[in-house]
Structure formats: structure tokens, C-alpha cells
Amino acid sequence: MQTPPTICAISTAQGMGAIAVIRLSGSQAIAITDTVFRSPKAGKMLAAQKANTVHFGTLHDGVKEIDEVVVALFRAPHSFTGEDVVEVSCHGATTIQQQILQLFIQQGVQLAKPGEFTQRAFLNGKMDLSQAEAVADLIAARSEAARRVALQQMRGGFSNELAHLRDRLLWFTSLVELELDFSEEDVEFADRRQLFALVEELDDHLKRLTDSFTLGNAIKNGIPVAIVGHTNAGKSTLLNTLLNEERAIVSDIHGTTRDVIEDTLNIEGITFRFIDTAGIRNTTDEIEAIGIERTYAKIGKATIVLLMLDARDSNEKIHEAVSSVKNKMTSQQKLIVAVNKSDLLTADELAQRFTPDEFSELAGTDAIVPISAKQKTNIQSLTQELMNTVNLGAIDNDEVIVTNARHYEALQQSRNGLQRVKQGLTSGISGDFLSQDIREVLDYLGAITGQISSNEVLGNIFKNFCIGK
Template identity: 55%
Template sequence: MIYHDTIVALATPSGAGAIAVIRLSGPEAITIASSVFQSVSGKDITKQKSHTLHLGHIVDDTKVLDQVLLSIFKGTNSYTGESTIEISCHGSTYIQQQIIQLLLRKGCRMAQAGEFTLRSFLNGKMDLSQAEAVADLISSDNEAAHQIAMQQMRGGFSNEIAKLREELLNFASLIELELDFAEEDVEFADRTQFNDLLNRIEFVLKRLIDSFAVGNVIKNGIPVAIVGEPNVGKSTLLNALLNEERAIVSEIAGTTRDTIEDELVIGGIGFRFIDTAGIRETKDVIESIGIKKTFEKIEQAQVVLFLIDSLQLIIDDENKLKIEIEKIKNQFPLKPLVVVINKIDSLNQEQKKSLSKKLAVINYSSLIKISAKENIGVDELKNKLLSFVNTGALRNNETIVTNTRHYDSLLKALEEIQKVKYGLQTNLSSDLMAIDIKQALYYFGEITGQVTNDELLGNIFANFCIGK
């Protein structure tokens, strides 16, 4: 249900702090605020200009609750597209609650999750994809996710979709016109130009759909599983990557019996590292459960780091490692596998020569030598991980899709466009092509909010925080 009353909510995180911001929005926002605000200069805030600040006190009858700074945004010149007041008060939770309760008694209603941004969308201040980008911007925790959210919030994605939709709509109008003159057998839509347009739309849709693979991992972080036999240094590597003692390190094999996860930003991209239990034959029930979880985590990971003890590699036959690499690659063929040779700091010169000979025989391209304990080669490993992410689109400021709802609509729009192309190639009647064109336009409209319903809006804005 859509409301048009005056709402209030805390716009800053809950809890005590230096400053808190309480936001009101709606037709009575300024009137209600004026009933509890006393300006130190005696001004009537209902008569003040938009985008002005006023120092004063929030007063409940004769009781002064706090000295505040009040911001006025009149009419459509606000985030929500309606009269808005923001009260910057001191960050005491008691003060926050007292002011909000006072405003509720004066006629405000407590805002629902995302209702301020919902009103912004309904009042035409932004389209639906831009509104969703607001939530992504708030939750962004690395440079890449922030960059994509900002690009979408500025309308980069929606502008691209809107342009395609407008061109397709123009041709749809000509097709519809042909239906009105069906008995005269005339063509208003140039079929060659129409085919060129469909090819261009198909190209753009495929590019946007392909970008989701990158956008999804940037938004949610790239899971990286660290696997290997017990006591090869997996926990030490996790600690070296994070630059903190996150995992327990011990000479006792099987110390890590459960998965340990933590996140790290490399080159503006979020990576989620998963330190797993060592893979070996064991009769220990608890350790067996940990090993089972290791394979589950490899399934969930997008990159696998296979850690090897350099001393053990020198002792073993090189074919053993080649077999293990092939085994993992065959089991998880779509996951990049990086072989990490650890503990090179413990090798003497003779052992280093022996290691180099063995690695030459193994001849695996994604192989890095490190010492997790001494932090040797860790930066090279980070760069290797970063190479698995296609950051070219980011550098070129291209549109990247991160939203599953958008991805689904793009797939459906592409399917309809391909139907129209087939119809054009097979001389399908205009009335049947018109149906597919309308369906494609529908899916374009779903992305930007030109086609919507209360259920869809409810699902989208329920994921927002209160106060935004």
C-alpha cells in the first residue's frame, strides 16, 4: 500500500554517537516540525526558504529536549520530492527517542524500510534501478562496489536501457500503424533499419548480461578456498593475507578442524578467504567432519588456492602433484586453480635447485612460490587473484549489472528480441511481431520501474534500512 502522509525515522545508525539525524517527509513535515521547534532568532520556519539551516531547540510543551540544527527542503526540491525536514540533534539514544516520540504524537507516522527512497521513486526523482543502487551504495564495502553503485545511481544503466526502449518503442508504433492499414498492405517500418536496431539491442543486452558475472562477484565478494594437506601452512597464509592472527597456527597436523572465513579488499575488489581443514585420511570423527566441509567450501568458492609444502614436494615424486592438480581440476573444471608452493624460506640452495627442476617438469602455469611465515610472495599471490577479475569494464566506466532482478529481466528481454528477429527473418505477420515487441518493452520497463506493482516495490524496498 502506498501512503501519502508524513513519515519520520532516524536517518543515522541507531545507538549513541556525537550527532543523530531525524528525517521527516510528507505534506505536513514543515508544519509538524514548526510545532516543536523554537528558533534561537525567533524565525517562523514555515516562512523560510528551502535549503536553509536554523539553530534552535526542540520543545515538548515547556520542556526543552535538545538544541538542534534544523534543515528545510521545500516542495520537490528534496530527496523524496516532497517537503522534508532533517533535525540534527545530539546522539544520545534517549534524546533520539524523545524527539521521535514527540513527532509521532504531533501527527507523524513511523517510516517503513526504504520508504523515503520509495517516495523519491514515486515522485519521479529517480527510476527504480537508481533507487536500488541507493541500497547498493549504502552496503558497498569496497572501491569497486562503490564505483558501480555510484555509476548506476547517476543513471548510467537506466539511461542505456531507456534509450534502447525508446528506439524500440518508435518502431513498435510504426508496426502498430501497419496493423491499422492491414487491408492496404503497406509498410511504415523500414525492415532493414528495424533489423539493424534489433542487432544493436541484442548486442547491448548480451554485453549487459555478460557483465553480471563480474558485477555479482564485485558486489558480493569473491570466495577463495585455501586447501591442501594438514600442516602445509594454510592458516599461516590466511593470517599473512589478512595481516593479522586470525587463525590458530600450530605444528600439530589437523589443528584447523572447521572452516575459518574473513574478507580482504585487494585492488578495490572484495575477496572472502576460507581457511579449510587439511585434506587427509583420518579416523578422527571431528576432523572428518571438517574435511567434508572443506569439499563443500570448494564447491562454493570461485577460486581455489592449493597449498603445497615445498620440502614435501622435493621428497615426493613430481607425478604425485601433477595427479593431484588434475584431480582437483577435473572435479572442479570451472574454478581457477592456483598452486601455491609454501615454506620456500626453509630451503637451502641445493633444495631450491631441486624444487626448480621439479616445477619445470610439472609445468603448471598458475603456480606461485611463497613463504607465508616470512610474507614472501604474498603480494604476487594477491595480484594473481586480482587477475581473475575482469576489471577492464570498471576502468572504462562501462555499465556493469549487479542486481539479480535486472539480470532476470535482461534475459527475458533478450529472448523476446530474438523472437522478433526470427519473425523478421521469416516474414512473420506484423500483428504477431507486435506481441513479442510489447513483451520486450515490458521487460525493459520492469528494470526502470515504468512497469511495476505494489508487490514488486514491497519486495525491493523491504531490503532497505529504516530512514532511507
């Protein structure tokens, strides 16, 4: 096999900083660095130094000194990529970074493509594909929850669970295929009842994983919260209060918000993506009508719908607001009702009025919270109700949570395959057809970790990485 070329890239963030790191990986990484590195100790060569050591010196282009640097050595196979790796820490001026990068390129090193270091780690067996994808998720994590989930996956939690499932299924399909070699004797090595029980158990397990994708996707991309309600209910005021800035225009004029306004807020390590929408009402204004249509569209895409009611509104108007919003929701979505301007009513009036007994449409809501967005009253209780909709127990217990759409699709296909296996066992199909269905399930599970993958899949995954990782 042809030896892959040595590659290099700046691994720290773009721009100027105190220090920067230029990473090299490949069989010639140490030898090439030796040609431009000079140690204060005469005759000291990096090639003669031990692995996992750091060395101070200077880099030269043959004419002038470029910078004082610290060089870290990692030798194959005990490195991130599984190859010889050199990491050069230099001063963070962009001109210095570019000069050092050009210096290595002039010595024959190739500029790394996005994700090429991690791709080499995968190809060299340092991690599987799901762990490699978790590296990108960890870099992009915008909240503590996203960091924890990505770190758990990068450490192999998801991979280990899938490997256990595949091993159990592989054992049974091996027995089924062994029967094909003795077809004339009409023997049965695989107990069909045990196989059926195993398939049901695995299906329950995969269902739990696919169900976790709703939470995982929300943690990764932020939990979308659609703030909806009639005009002048206080939606924009609430958004500004939550974000602690004047993000949306607030006015007593009805229909001020005509388009969707979005911003994010981190609450106790969870990122919520708040979406302020146009107020719901009958209107002849064409532009406002488009905004209201977008409001209904956002309701369908939100994980949490935060319905704003005005405490002073008539019963008819409240009935209309709640029913129109609930008609656009699914059973999987959470509904929190925020009764705004509650400071204008007494506590007894609020307690008696905003109940399922008074408004049957409020039955089944996840919470009803009286607030005053303008006075910033009871906002903490509202944010706590938002937190209550998140399954923090799964995160705190380090349960496997699926965050990747590619993994979710493969798990869904695996479940479909298991359904075919169950149908085959029920109808008593022959072992060769049964084995084929089981093999399909194994292939889908293997595609998640990269045991079965194509160059096209790998290219699509690693092209989204940042350069230098």
C-alpha cells in the same frame, strides 16, 4: 488522490554519537516542526523561511526544552523525496533522539517504514527503481569498488543505457504495429533486415551487461577465494598471514581444519572473501570427510580457487592435488597455484619443477606463485595475482556493471525474448506475433527501472532498506 502522511525516522546510525539526524518528509513536515521549534529570534516561523536554509533553535514538548537543534529545510519538489523535507540535527544521546522522535509522533507524524523515504523519491519521479536500489547498495558498500559501482548506477548510468536500448526497440515495434492498421494493403513500414540487425546489436549489448554480473556480484558481496589443497600444505597459515591475525588453528597434525573458515580482506579497494577449507585427502574420519565434501562444494562456488601445493611434495601427490581440484572447476573460474614452503628449495629447482612441462595439469592456470606463508615471503606477489583476476578496467572506465540479481534475471529474460524475435524474423511470422515478442522484451527492460512494476516487487525491494533511508 489522498495525500500521503508525513513520516519521520532517525536517519543516522543506531546508538550514541556526537550528533544525530531526524528526518521528516511530507506535506505537513514544516508546519508540524513549527509547532515544536523555537528560534532565538522571536516570531520566526520555519514556514516563512526559504528552501535550502538551516536554522538554529530549540525543540519543546510544551512543558520543557528537549534539546538545542539545527533544522534544515528542503521544499518540494526540490528535495530527496520530492516532498517537503525537514532534517533536525540534535545531540547524539539516544535518550534525546527518542524524545524528539516521540515528540513528532505525538504531533501526528507516522514512523517511517524501512526504505520509505527512498520509495517516495521513486514514486515522485526523483529516481527510477534501479537508482533507488543503488542507494541501498551505496549505503552497504564495503569497498571502494563497490562504492564506485553503486554511485555510477545511482547517478543513472545503468538507467540511461537501458533507456537508449528501449527507445530504439520501441521505435521498431511502433512501425510493426502500424502495419497492422494497414493489413489489407499488405504494406511494410519496418524493414525486417534493419530490425534483425538491431536485435543482434541489442543482444550483444545485453550479453555484455549480463556477463558483467559475475564481476558486479563479486564486487558487491566480495570475491570468494577458496583456499584448497592437501592437508598440511599451509592453507590456514596463509589465511592467518593474509589477515594478519591468528584466525585459523595451525598445527602439524593432519586434518586440523575440519570445517570452513571465512573472513574478508580489502586489497586496493576490492573485497576478497577468503575461505579456508579442510585439506583434501583420503580419510576414515567421518567428521573430516564431511569437511572435505564441503571443500569440494566451496570450489564450485568460488570465483577464484587458490590451490596450495607443498614445494616438497612428490610428483604423484602434486598430480593428484591439481587434477582433483581442476575436475571440480568450471571454465569461468580462475585458478592460482601457490607453491608454499618455497624457501626450502632453490630458485632453479622451483623454476624447473613447477611448470606445465613437468605437470601438464598446471597448463591453463592463471598464475603460479612461489611463497612461504610462514615466513611471509612473496605474499605481495600473490595478492597482486589476485588483483589481476579482477577486471579493474571496467571499474576505472566507469563502465556499467550489473550488481543486482533482479536486474540480471530481467536482462536474461530480455535476451530470451530477443532470441524469439530473431527466430520469428527468420521464419517470417506475422507482425502481431512479432510485436508481442518485442513488447515482452520492452517489459523486462522496463521492470528494471520501474517503468513496469508491481506493489509486490516494490515491497520486496524497499523492505531491505534501513529505517531512515
